[in-house]
Amino acid sequence: xxxxxxxxxxxxxxxxxxxxxxCLVRAHAxxxxxxxxxxxxxxxxRRAVAAxxxxxxxxxxxxxxxxxxxxxxxxxxxxxxxxxxxxxxxPWGQIDARCGLAATRCIEEAVRFVQLGLxxxxxxxxxxxxxxxxxxxxxxxxxxxxxxxxxxRPGQLPPVRMMLANDQLKVVLVTxxxxxxxAVDAITTDVVLQTIVIAHHAALRWGxxxxxxxxxxxxxxxxxxxxxxxxxxxxxxxxxxxARQRGIQVFGPFAPDTVFMRARHAPSEGQTGEFDLVIAMTxxxxxxxxxxxxxxxxxxxxxxxxxxxxxxxxxxxxDIAGSGKADPRSLIAxxxxxxxxxxxxxxxx
Amino acid sequence: xxxxxxxxxxxxxxxxxxxxxxCLVRAHAxxxxxxxxxxxxxxxxRRAVAAxxxxxxxxxxxxxxxxxxxxxxxxxxxxxxxxxxxxxxxPWGQIDARCGLAATRCIEEAVRFVQLGLxxxxxxxxxxxxxxxxxxxxxxxxxxxxxxxxxxRPGQLPPVRMMLANDQLKVVLVTxxxxxxxAVDAITTDVVLQTIVIAHHAALRWGxxxxxxxxxxxxxxxxxxxxxxxxxxxxxxxxxxxARQRGIQVFGPFAPDTVFMRARHAPSEGQTGEFDLVIAMTxxxxxxxxxxxxxxxxxxxxxxxxxxxxxxxxxxxxDIAGSGKADPRSLIAxxxxxxxxxxxxxxxx
Numbered sequence: 001x002x003x004x005x006x007x008x009x010x011x012x013x014x015x016x017x018x019x020x021x022x023c024l025v026r027a028h029a030x031x032x033x034x035x036x037x038x039x040x041x042x043x044x045x046r047r048a049v050a051a052x053x054x055x056x057x058x059x060x061x062x063x064x065x066x067x068x069x070x071x072x073x074x075x076x077x078x079x080x081x082x083x084x085x086x087x088x089x090x091p092w093g094q095i096d097a098r099c100g101l102a103a104t105r106c107i108e109e110a111v112r113f114v115q116l117g118l119x120x121x122x123x124x125x126x127x128x129x130x131x132x133x134x135x136x137x138x139x140x141x142x143x144x145x146x147x148x149x150x151x152x153r154p155g156q157l158p159p160v161r162m163m164l165a166n167d168q169l170k171v172v173l174v175t176x177x178x179x180x181x182x183a184v185d186a187i188t189t190d191v192v193l194q195t196i197v198i199a200h201h202a203a204l205r206w207g208x209x210x211x212x213x214x215x216x217x218x219x220x221x222x223x224x225x226x227x228x229x230x231x232x233x234x235x236x237x238x239x240x241x242x243a244r245q246r247g248i249q250v251f252g253p254f255a256p257d258t259v260f261m262r263a264r265h266a267p268s269e270g271q272t273g274e275f276d277l278v279i280a281m282t283x284x285x286x287x288x289x290x291x292x293x294x295x296x297x298x299x300x301x302x303x304x305x306x307x308x309x310x311x312x313x314x315x316x317x318x319d320i321a322g323s324g325k326a327d328p329r330s331l332i333a334x335x336x337x338x339x340x341x342x343x344x345x346x347x348x349x
Numbered sequence: 350x351x352x353x354x355x356x357x358x359x360x361x362x363x364x365x366x367x368x369x370x371x372c373l374v375r376a377h378a379x380x381x382x383x384x385x386x387x388x389x390x391x392x393x394x395r396r397a398v399a400a401x402x403x404x405x406x407x408x409x410x411x412x413x414x415x416x417x418x419x420x421x422x423x424x425x426x427x428x429x430x431x432x433x434x435x436x437x438x439x440p441w442g443q444i445d446a447r448c449g450l451a452a453t454r455c456i457e458e459a460v461r462f463v464q465l466g467l468x469x470x471x472x473x474x475x476x477x478x479x480x481x482x483x484x485x486x487x488x489x490x491x492x493x494x495x496x497x498x499x500x501x502r503p504g505q506l507p508p509v510r511m512m513l514a515n516d517q518l519k520v521v522l523v524t525x526x527x528x529x530x531x532a533v534d535a536i537t538t539d540v541v542l543q544t545i546v547i548a549h550h551a552a553l554r555w556g557x558x559x560x561x562x563x564x565x566x567x568x569x570x571x572x573x574x575x576x577x578x579x580x581x582x583x584x585x586x587x588x589x590x591x592a593r594q595r596g597i598q599v600f601g602p603f604a605p606d607t608v609f610m611r612a613r614h615a616p617s618e619g620q621t622g623e624f625d626l627v628i629a630m631t632x633x634x635x636x637x638x639x640x641x642x643x644x645x646x647x648x649x650x651x652x653x654x655x656x657x658x659x660x661x662x663x664x665x666x667x668d669i670a671g672s673g674k675a676d677p678r679s680l681i682a683x684x685x686x687x688x689x690x691x692x693x694x695x696x697x698x
Contacts, residue, residue, distance in 0.1 A: 129573065140576070179568045179578025181533050219528045220632035224478065227489070229528025257636035261643060271643075283569035285633060287606035289641045294610060294620075 006035065008076075009338055010119040012106040013040035016087045016099045018316025019326035020125025021048030026328035028075045029054055032335050037061065037076045037119070039106040043088035045077050052324045080109035092322030095128060100135030103127050107142070111149040114307045121308035121338040122146075125331065126316045140177050142311060143302055150305050160304035161198050163277075164290040164313060165337070166297045168264050170277040171286035172199040183282050187218060187231065192239035195279050200248045202303040203276055207344060214259050214275035215240050215252035216285060222255045236281075251275070260289035296329040299337045308341045310334040355384065357425075358687055359459040359468040362389035365436045365448045367665025368675035369474025370397030375677035377424045378403055381684050386410065386425045386468070388455040392437035394426050401673045429458035441671030444477060449484030452476050456491070460498040463656045470657035470687040471495075474680065475665045489526050491660060492651055499654050509653035510547050512626075513639040513662060514686070515646045517613050519626040520635035521548040532631050536567060536580065541588035544628050549597045551652040552625055556693060563608050563624035564589050564601035565634060571604045585630075600624070609638035645678040648686045657690045659683040 011033070014020025024038055025048045038045065042060045049056045059074040082105050084098040113119040124142050132139060139145040147157045163172045174195045175183040196213060203211035215236060216222075219229035226233055236253040243250045252259070265273030280286025290298055291313065298313030312330035320326065360382070363369025373387055374397045387394065391409045398405045408423040431454050433447040462468040473491050481488060488494040496506045512521045523544045524532040545562060552560035564585060565571075568578035575582055585602040592599045601608070614622030629635025639647055640662065647662030661679035669675065 129576075177569055177573075177577055179572070179580075180529070181578060181580075184530050184533070220526055223528070224526075227478075228526055229530060231528075231530075256633040257640050258644070260637055261640050264641065284605040285637065288609055288634065288637050291606050291610050292613065292638045292641050295607070 007118055007120045009036040009121045009123060009335065009342065010110040010113055011036055011038045011040075011123045011335070012110050012125055013038060013044060013103065014106075014125030015103050015128040015131050015316045016041060016044040017090055017092050017094055017096060017131070017321060018126055018128055018318055019321045020316065021045055022052055022321070022324060022326035023125055023312065023328045023331040025049050025052050025054060025056060025075065026326060027332050027335065028056060030328065030332060032328070032332040033075070036123075036335065037078050039080060039110045039113075040077050041083050041087045041102055042077045042079055043086075044102075045075060047088040049075070051322050052326075078109070080105045093318035095130040095134055097131065097134035097136075099128070100131030100133070100137055104132065104135065104137050104145070107145060108149060111146065111307070115150075120342045121310070123331070123334050123338050124309065124311040126312065126314065128316045128318070142309075143176070146302060146305055146309060150307065158304055158306065159194055159198065160302050161195050163199070163202070163301040163303050164287055165299050165301060166290055166293075166313075166333075168266050168273070168293070169260060169290055171260070171280050171290050172202075172277055172303065173283060173286045174279060174281050176283050180282060180284075184218065184231070187235060187281055189235050189239045189242070192236055192279070192281075193242050196239060196243040196248060196250055197246070198304045199277055199279060200243070200250070202301075205344070206341075208276055210249050211276045212274070213243075213248065213250040213277055213279060214254055214263055215250060215279045216256045216259045216281055217253035218256070218281045220255075220257070222253045250279075252279075256281075256285055264289075296327060297333050298330055299334045301337060308338050310338045310341075356467055356469045358385040358470045358472060358684065358691065359462055360385055360387045360389075360472045360684070361455040361459050361474055362387060362393060362452070363455075363474030364452050364477040364480050364665045365390060365393040366439055366441050366443055366445060366480070366670060367475055367477055367667055368670045369665065370394055371401055371670070371673060371675040372474055372661065372677045372680040374398050374401050374403060374405060374424065375675060376681050376684065377405060379677065379681060381677070381681040382424070385472075385684065386427050388429060388459045388462075389426050390432050390436045390451055391426045391428055392435075393451075394424060396437040398424070400671050401675075427458070429454045442667035444479040444483055446480065446483035446485075448477070449480030449482070449486055453481065453484065453486050453494070456494060457498060460495065460656070464499075469691045470659070472680070472683050472687050473658065473660040475661065475663065477665045477667070491658075492525070495651060495654055495658060499656065507653055507655065508543055508547065509651050510544050512548070512551070512650040512652050513636055514648050514650060515639055515642075515662075515682075517615050517622070517642070518609060518639055520609070520629050520639050521551075521626055521652060522632060522635045523628060523630050525632050529631060529633075533567065533580070536584055536630055538584050538588045538591070541585055541628070541630075542591050545588060545592040545597060545599055546595070547653045548626055548628060549592070549599070551650075554693070555690075557625055559598050560625045561623070562592075562597065562599040562626055562628060563603055563612055564599060564628045565605045565608045565630055566602035567605070567630045569604075569606070571602045599628075601628075605630075605634055613638075645676060646682050647679055648683045650686060657687050659687045659690075 057074040223232040263275040572581040612624040
């Protein structure tokens, strides 16, 4: 018998019709979920065990007593109240309001447990935005949902930023899920400065004493002195200057096409990154280089929340859900990141 | 003694104050410039030889008789009319109108020789936009200058596109040197369709019988069904559909953050690219992934010109010009690309 001896990391199952449950099962089979509890529907997890061709025991915890005796090797599941019935009979790979509701309930419960001190970090399996919308959940994704769940008062949202990280590169995004056209307008000096400050504080908590932060420009060649757009001069440079005045080691704005190459850290190839992280102006400016060498090791980290939260770097992959082929490496990397953060006693991200 | 036996590849020196001349000298020292002639100022090339610590002989060709006897190992230089005096006494790494003028003259001469059938391809060392502007040359870069030099009638410019290619990835750009804000407006169905058609015809000329072309979206997640921008639905998809109706194997629009990863071709890592090339909507969307692993092997190819034209994937690097440290690998790759194209008897790119 094994016990959970300290407060566990909490993993949420994500959309039951996607690959989240299978990723969790495979991560557990790789022994990556020690001292972790999955907030999920037990039937959904049993279906995922079967889809993966495994015989893993799924044990349901009946209370917050995470110290309960359980068979060795069992996957520990805590079922929140309010889950729809018969989720494990819904078809794989289809948008369903019940899936969106169930995924949301698991996240709410995981956040509550961490807020109560009963969990140390939240690692989330992928949601489907369509299922959320079908369930009437008015958030485009995890980040916004977590921001709301962590608001000290209704509507008083903590400023957060999405970071994507792999072994070679860490990128923090100024704008995320909006059209490129609207993103250009959303990039203000205040928002860029806030991103630099959030990133700087996060890097200090990872243990870097003087993190070196690069800021990407928005335009080709970072505007080439105003020739191809003036956002670098008018918006981004003032934010960099203000951050430097606060003692932050921040550089740029740099030409977007080479700043990620310059920051890439691959010591085995003799490539030492010039910077510890890069501030990217838009979703794809930052995610294209992080994902270029494959999404298997990428981790999504929410910076600015009053808790540690990571997730894999991929979506629900409805096209392969239920096939047992889901690759758990990004989820495992997300758990490892969260675990390392917990071990550094970083209560706040 | 050695002779140039067939029409040579013509290389232009680029900005005399930048690293172009040194890259040319180092490429020549690597035996990469066989059957090639450098259109340049001879004094500038001699200064570059000295900067590189070499003893290469620089021989000036006095006419278009490229078959002239020359000492083995000599760097062959043809000097165009109208070069300013004493270019080799101008400081390294500084913008100068005389440098902009000289660089322009070399390009004009190289293009004229190819048009006369006296050269087979043009490979251009880097220009400095500031020096062009100082010289009153009204083009932001090579591409626009070449387009004008190749116009069948004044103002009747051939539609061209910039392709960036390395061993793993080929990217063709819909928009290049303009602000991101204006690029979003410049992406029309006609322009995207024209890019696909130009890229398709170029790939056929490389010998691919059924090139597989991927088209990137503009917005995060390719707009997520219109949620984050409608350019994919309104602008890009109709272009893809029209190209398919012409029998082109083209797919997308795909989420920008993963399409380059999917196209990456690295057989030694077990990674077979899904596509032969990717159409990128903006300069940095396309150049970030091409440059991410380093610019040493990247080649810039102009598609749509009535001649073969390539160039290295870097700029004048004024900060290291004159130090002898210039890395010639990208220039060598550009020469190799041009040579392979010539050997396939591809008279038109």
